[in-house]
Amino acid sequence: MKLLWVGIVVGLLYFREVVSGYERVGFNATELSHFEAHGASLAVANDPLMVGLTLIQNAAAKGAVCLDGTLPGYHLRRGSGSGANNWLINLEGGGWCNNVRTCVYRKKTRRGSSKYMEKEIPFTGILSSNPEDNPDFFNWNKVKLRYCDGASFTGDTQDKDAQLEFRGQRIWSAAMEDLMSKGMSSAGQALLSGCSAGGLASILHCDEFRDLFPKTTKVKCLSDGGLFLDVFDVSGERTLRNFYNGVVDLQGVKQNLPRTCIDHLDPTLCFFPQNLIASIKTPLFLLNAAYDSWQIQASLAPPAADPQGYWHECTLNHGKCSSLQIQFLQV
Incomplete structure (x- = not known):
């Protein structure tokens, strides 16, 4: 597979520029991926293609629902020509929620309910249909899977008292089943991608994605900004590890983490992709810039530690x- 836009730039710290008004300022913030940002910067001159939201109608019967119980959804742009039989899946990012309070807040936003999702979104960057902007994937079938669970598509439990559904794993499965029925099962090539929390998800689900297809299908994965620091902050605490521990415990993530990791590490450590990469069998591209101001603010020097x-x-x-x-x- 030809991936002209993919570079591997891994450092101790990661930096993501603020682009088009999107900025990662907290664990529940949202952002554009590197690839989407590339396209967004051209959107003023070139009107991006707007793609409608499709709700997965049979998802509720499978218990695959957003935090508030609404149906999950995705945006699909059909491929054409030489790309008609190739598929690119992009997993939306947008932080996590690690306790009932933040998840209750989240379910009243587009990150926790399809009621608040945009009915149409622009397909830019790696999702663009403009061959000048996106020479490798412009005519592929392209899907943006919306993120409404708060645990990188891995949770599977509920909190009845708080009326919260933690069903990320079921959303992932229901979406893949729906897309397979719409032609993805016969893909010649398939790429699973994602940004930030979606980049983490693309690593966690990489081998699962590979297993959906016959051996003749070329399958690869791409994580854009999905590596997160597990380090001591300036006060000597592990802020992000403590946060992830809340996500894993609250949302029933352990049961869906790779057995190759949880057999010898604490489940929270297995939510950090650096502890998973060595065991992933599917070709995986990692894209991270050298410095990430968000990780300095959220992991190394958060306000509580300073x-x-x-x-x-x-x-x-x-x-x-x-x-x-x-x-x-x-x-």
Whole structure:
């Protein structure tokens, strides 16, 4: 498979630019992927194709519902010509929720309910149908699977008292089954991609995706900004690990994590993709930039770990970091 846009740039820290008004400012924030951002920057000059939302009508019967119990959905643009038999699936990102309070808040947004999802979204970047913007995939069947569970499509439990459905794994399965019935089962090539929380999901589900197809189908996976730091923050705590622990416990994620990992590691550690990559059999592309201001703010120097604000300016602009702060970031 020809992937001209894919580069592997893995560093100790990762940086994602703020593009077109989207910014990762918290665990429940949203963002454009590197590939979508490329297309979004051209959207002013070239009107992007708007693609309608399709709700998965038989999902509820399978218990595959968003946090609030509404139907999950996706946006599908049919392929044509030489790409008519190839499929690209993009898993939407948008943080996670790790406790009842944040999940209740989330279910009142497009990240937890299809009631609030846009009826149409622009297909840009890797989803674009413009051959100049997207020479490799412009005429493929392209799908944007909406994210409405809060655990990277892996949870499977519920909280009846809070009226929360944690059914990410079932949403994944129902969506794949629906798409297979619409022609994906005969794909010649298939690429599973995702950004941020969706990038994590593309790693977690990579081998599952491969197993959907016959051996003759060329299948690969792409994670865009899906690697997250499991490190001590400036106060000596592990902020992101503690956060992920809440996600894994609350949403019943353990049962859907790869057995090759949870057989020897704590389930929370298996939600960090760096502990999974070595056991993934399907070809996997990793795209991460060298510095990520979000990870500095959320993982290394979150406000709770820096009550005096010593790190505030540094987290907003690494050019304002002291030599000692730079040394800490590079360890």
